């Protein structure tokens with residue numbers, strides 16, 4: 001994944017998909033770059049988790065719950081890829097400080113670029129995916145026996161709620177740089193929380209709480 005990341009980054013520079021480039025190619029590579037970063041982050045998190053010695057007398061795994069978390073992981077990946085498109089749109093067409101209704105009308109105007117039209121997609125998908133992740137993590141917190149599994153479920157619950165707030169404030173403040181960084185940081189933490197919840201649900205490495 002480190003090699004894939006490096007190749008995607010090099011491709012962005014070599015094909016000049018940077019600066020004010022408004023091509024469809026850039027709108028394809030940016031989400032791909034985010035997906036590859038997410039897979040690299042998941043790999044690193046799993047290597048770190050699996051490098052800890054497992055405890056003894058482990059509870060059984062919960063395959064059904066693990067499958068549900070896999071679906072949530074896929075949903076968050078799609079949401080994040082759509083977020084990368086929104087971020088690209090914000091870079092090329094900075095959001096004007098105006099009432100939400102006026103901004104929506106400007107984004108949907110006949111002359112608007114497709115990245116401006118797509119701005120609405122990410123928040124809509126995010127709310128649906130967050131609701132699913134929230135319900136699932138609540139169930140995991142009650143159902144999972146493993147100590148770490150319950151901890152990861154609690155972290156996913158908190159991070160999902162926090163991300164909904166940070167994302168909404170991001171829209172209201174027209175995405176200032178510091179808030180974009182915070183939003184991306186919470187997205188990465190939520191992603192890692194789900195990855196660890198998935199592995200602990202399937203094959204627990206810690207004893208019952």
Ligand code: HEM
Nearest residue numbers: 080083084086087123126163164167168170175180183187
């Ligand atoms: C599960 C919840 C969410 C996840 C995982 C998520 C993830 C992301 C990611 C990965 C980006 C791209 C960051 C970048 O490449 O710089 C992004 C951008 C963005 N998101 Fe979200 N997001 C979530 C919820 C929301 C919600 C609920 C809203 C609004 C109501 C929102 C508004 C935005 C906006 C305006 C951007 C573009 C500006 C920026 O880069 O920060 N997000 N999001």
